Amino acid sequence: MKYLVKFIVVTFFILICTHTFAEQKIAIMDLTFVLNNSEAGKGAQDFLKKSYSNNIKKFTDVENNLKKEENDLLTKKTVISKEEYTKKSDTLRKKVIDYQSQRRSALDKITTQRAQARETLIKKINPMLKTYMEENSISLVIDKKLILAGRPDNDITAVIVEKLNKTLPSLNLK
Numbered sequence: 001m002k003y004l005v006k007f008i009v010v011t012f013f014i015l016i017c018t019h020t021f022a023e024q025k026i027a028i029m030d031l032t033f034v035l036n037n038s039e040a041g042k043g044a045q046d047f048l049k050k051s052y053s054n055n056i057k058k059f060t061d062v063e064n065n066l067k068k069e070e071n072d073l074l075t076k077k078t079v080i081s082k083e084e085y086t087k088k089s090d091t092l093r094k095k096v097i098d099y100q101s102q103r104r105s106a107l108d109k110i111t112t113q114r115a116q117a118r119e120t121l122i123k124k125i126n127p128m129l130k131t132y133m134e135e136n137s138i139s140l141v142i143d144k145k146l147i148l149a150g151r152p153d154n155d156i157t158a159v160i161v162e163k164l165n166k167t168l169p170s171l172n173l174k
Contacts, residue, residue, distance in 0.1 A: 025137060029129070030144035030157045035121055038164045044117040048110055055106045062099050066092070121164075128163050132156065 035041045073088055080088075129141060144157070 026140045026142065026154065027133075027136075027138045027156045028144050028154050029141050029160055030155070031122075031125075032145065033157050034125065034161050034164065035118060038121070038161050040124075040164065041117075041121060044114075044121075048114055048117070051113075052107075052110055055103075055110070059099070059103050059106070066096055066099060069095075124167065125160065125164060128167065129160065132159065132163070 036045065069092055073085070073092060077085055132138070133141060138156075141156070144155070
């Protein structure tokens with residue numbers, strides 16, 4: 001009798017759960033694809049790549065100049081006095097420290113801009129996604145990288161990219 005009651009309760013629970021989950025519609029979206037292939041995302045990436053390459057070029061030039069100064073100082077080491085050599089080496093050290101801090105701050109600025117661009121895009125995607133879910137009675141959207149397998153007709157990535165391109169054609173990064 002005890003096992004019969006357990007069997008009936010478990011069977012009832014399974015039937016209720018199966019019925020509840022069977023009515024829910026689940027969609028898949030590739031968030032990385034949306035962020036990288038929307039017009040705003042592409043524009044932000046191009047801007048960040050351009051500013052990164054400009055910074056690297058500028059800092060490579062500064063680094064080469066510092067190396068040249070160091071080599072010049074080393075060649076003049078025997079010719080100039082010890083006090084003058086110490087003064088010039090201290091000046092060179094200060095320039096190197098300044099260069100390193102400028103390089104670090106420029107790279108940190110690019111990292112911050114990248115994070116802000118991503119955050120802005122996600123903030124624009126969320127309301128769009130909510131309205132799409134309501135219009136198409138979708139109860140759950142899962143990121144594609146978390147899915148092992150699924151039907152291609154459940155993928156809403158292209159629709160979201162199209163809507164994002166209409167509402168947010170570009171990000172204004174500075």
